[in-house]
Amino acid sequence: MDAKDILGLPKTPLSVPPEKKSQPKKDSQRKPDGISREVYALTGGLAPLMPSIDSSYLKKRPPSDEKITWQWLPFTNSARKDTLQLYHWVRVVNGVPPTGDYSFAKYNKSIEVTKYTDEEYAQHLTDPSWTKQETDQLFDLCEQFDLRFVIIADRFPSSRTMEELKDRYYSVCRSILLARASSPADVSGHPLVKENYNASQEKERKRALSMVLSQTKQQEKKDAEVLAEAKKIAESRMAAKGVEESVMPATENEFPETTIDHNTLVSLSNVRLAPVAAPPSTLVIADTSSTLASLRMLPVYLRTYALEQMVQQASSSAGLRTIKRVEQTLQDLGINLKPRVPTKAVCAEHLELRKEILTLLNLQKQLQYKEAEGSSLREGTTYSEMPGTPKRQVRDHDRTFIPDAMSFGGERGGRKDPKRKGPGRVSETPSSPANKRPRKMKASDL
Amino acid sequence: MTNSSSPKRNEQDQPETSGPVLKSLKTKLSKPEDAEKKIVGKKLKDVEISVPIVYGNIAFWLGKKANEYQSHKWTVYVRGATNEDTSGVIKKVVFQLHSSFNNPTRVVESPPFELSEQGWGEFEIAITLHFHSDVCEKPLSLYHQLKLYPEDESTSLSIKKPVVVESYDELVFPEPSESFLARVQNHPAVSVPRLPVGFTLPTPAEDPSERKRVDTKDHPLTQWFTNFSEADELLQLAAARQQVQTHIAKLRRQITVIEGQQQQLKPSSDQ
Numbered sequence: 001m002d003a004k005d006i007l008g009l010p011k012t013p014l015s016v017p018p019e020k021k022s023q024p025k026k027d028s029q030r031k032p033d034g035i036s037r038e039v040y041a042l043t044g045g046l047a048p049l050m051p052s053i054d055s056s057y058l059k060k061r062p063p064s065d066e067k068i069t070w071q072w073l074p075f076t077n078s079a080r081k082d083t084l085q086l087y088h089w090v091r092v093v094n095g096v097p098p099t100g101d102y103s104f105a106k107y108n109k110s111i112e113v114t115k116y117t118d119e120e121y122a123q124h125l126t127d128p129s130w131t132k133q134e135t136d137q138l139f140d141l142c143e144q145f146d147l148r149f150v151i152i153a154d155r156f157p158s159s160r161t162m163e164e165l166k167d168r169y170y171s172v173c174r175s176i177l178l179a180r181a182s183s184p185a186d187v188s189g190h191p192l193v194k195e196n197y198n199a200s201q202e203k204e205r206k207r208a209l210s211m212v213l214s215q216t217k218q219q220e221k222k223d224a225e226v227l228a229e230a231k232k233i234a235e236s237r238m239a240a241k242g243v244e245e246s247v248m249p250a251t252e253n254e255f256p257e258t259t260i261d262h263n264t265l266v267s268l269s270n271v272r273l274a275p276v277a278a279p280p281s282t283l284v285i286a287d288t289s290s291t292l293a294s295l296r297m298l299p300v301y302l303r304t305y306a307l308e309q310m311v312q313q314a315s316s317s318a319g320l321r322t323i324k325r326v327e328q329t330l331q332d333l334g335i336n337l338k339p340r341v342p343t344k345a346v347c348a349e350h351l352e353l354r355k356e357i358l359t360l361l362n363l364q365k366q367l368q369y370k371e372a373e374g375s376s377l378r379e380g381t382t383y384s385e386m387p388g389t390p391k392r393q394v395r396d397h398d399r400t401f402i403p404d405a406m407s408f409g410g411e412r413g414g415r416k417d418p419k420r421k422g423p424g425r426v427s428e429t430p431s432s433p434a435n436k437r438p439r440k441m442k443a444s445d446l
Numbered sequence: 447m448t449n450s451s452s453p454k455r456n457e458q459d460q461p462e463t464s465g466p467v468l469k470s471l472k473t474k475l476s477k478p479e480d481a482e483k484k485i486v487g488k489k490l491k492d493v494e495i496s497v498p499i500v501y502g503n504i505a506f507w508l509g510k511k512a513n514e515y516q517s518h519k520w521t522v523y524v525r526g527a528t529n530e531d532t533s534g535v536i537k538k539v540v541f542q543l544h545s546s547f548n549n550p551t552r553v554v555e556s557p558p559f560e561l562s563e564q565g566w567g568e569f570e571i572a573i574t575l576h577f578h579s580d581v582c583e584k585p586l587s588l589y590h591q592l593k594l595y596p597e598d599e600s601t602s603l604s605i606k607k608p609v610v611v612e613s614y615d616e617l618v619f620p621e622p623s624e625s626f627l628a629r630v631q632n633h634p635a636v637s638v639p640r641l642p643v644g645f646t647l648p649t650p651a652e653d654p655s656e657r658k659r660v661d662t663k664d665h666p667l668t669q670w671f672t673n674f675s676e677a678d679e680l681l682q683l684a685a686a687r688q689q690v691q692t693h694i695a696k697l698r699r700q701i702t703v704i705e706g707q708q709q710q711l712k713p714s715s716d717q
Contacts, residue, residue, distance in 0.1 A: 363701065
């Protein structure tokens, strides 16, 4: 029964009676014809896209006029060099065995490895770093292993790198080819002549490839970042070029390289939350100059367009969420995202304000990190030692940032009062670091 | 308002603004003049001309008796920010209307650069400014969404009060040609920064045809124009910056305090 299932033959009608009852049920569920339910289920319950065997083919009976027998007969294989006689089943039709070579003999292909005579070796192929014996060994292995250099390099008696072996092999072949050719023009089309094997280049290529493969994720990210920046710069330059079809002065070409470095440095320093000091700001100014330069390439532009470009450049190091927070802060301060009267002075002020807000947000984040560090440090020491006041103050500030900023005078005085009670409430604060973190999260999601 | 002198003052008084940075970068980037001069007239570096303009539309409702498809009479225009004549800069303006209009591409070749039509629908109009050849070779496009109906849906339509939507912007010419500069030296519609010391321009020829400008100040729609003043905006921005800077200083102090505390803690935790 099971064998029939595997072969895919339909169940015989002589099935055991208990199965008969369940068979009608199976019939209704059975999708395919010709193969049984279990086999069909093996395919995952879905019919294959291309039927491997047409179900009708299975039911086809061989043509009745032919008489088919199967016989155990000997055969010869032209691919074999010895005279080994093997036997196999042969489908004999009407008493006539099939003719022709063994059907798999045609697959016995081999690579033609050039052979040189000793004279030719003496004439063309001598090389200071290779003895004749080594070269002969190399060629033997090449023929034996069908130019599979990995194996050849492994089996080569003296230790030679794969590049050296390849180099020797290809240069020998090339020299022989040139020597045997009746004229150089004949063989100039041959790939060996056209593109010679370059061992040093191959070494470099393989080294570079292994470096790329073994790159860490961080390295990949950095590279992607740099490439994206370069693409953006190139595109903006393309846009400027398309408008103004003048030849770019040489110094402009220096910008891509320098600005790429500056960009990566800027993004790195933002990631590390370095305090805003002179170095990052000069780098930012360098980026500004590239945007300015591309603007100056245009014969005319709108002030609003210029502001957009500068804002984009300034926010290039910030993520989308940070940009949204900057815009939210602007709105809370009552400033339009796009100035209503964009004169030169107004645009400059607007840009500076945006940059300052970015700085502010970065500082807030930095403060949060510091607090987190501080709380993890304090877990090691006795908690009551440290009054919770500094943290309380900071937390309150975070929570009440926006309303605090909106009202300069009166309310601030009012808010200070709860803080004065701070030291008395030490017992409240150390609930757990875990408690604080969710609150901080809320504060930061302004 | 035109502000040829105020940006300069800002640059000198407040080194924090990007003004002086821009200016010093410009001087650093300037190359020997001869290499940069174009064949068509000379272009000047370190001088940038900005022309403040206002563009927008005014729409009047024609009342209940008006045709359903001609319910509004609207005018789309480009004008100098102070209603001064811009014909010295702009040669012609092309308004691209909705395809449902007859001849949707309308060209206006003389000031006032405006177009009036009747219709019922709001759509985006592409306004292309073509400049005189010594000003700029390439045209510049602006986009304006035609507005006929008031923002506040509850206000009823009135025949007398039009719906006005205007946008302020400035045309910036970073490398103006000498002839352009000479022409607009004393033009009220154009703001030209103070020229570098020792720079002299040829005095512009008194061209009678240029002097004959259409007095745009007498335009019938002038009464509806918005007066764009940068002073309010500057005040707002300055106040906001002040707040942000105060906050930044506060945060910095807090960070140093915490860092100090952490320094103290470290030796104690090692114990």
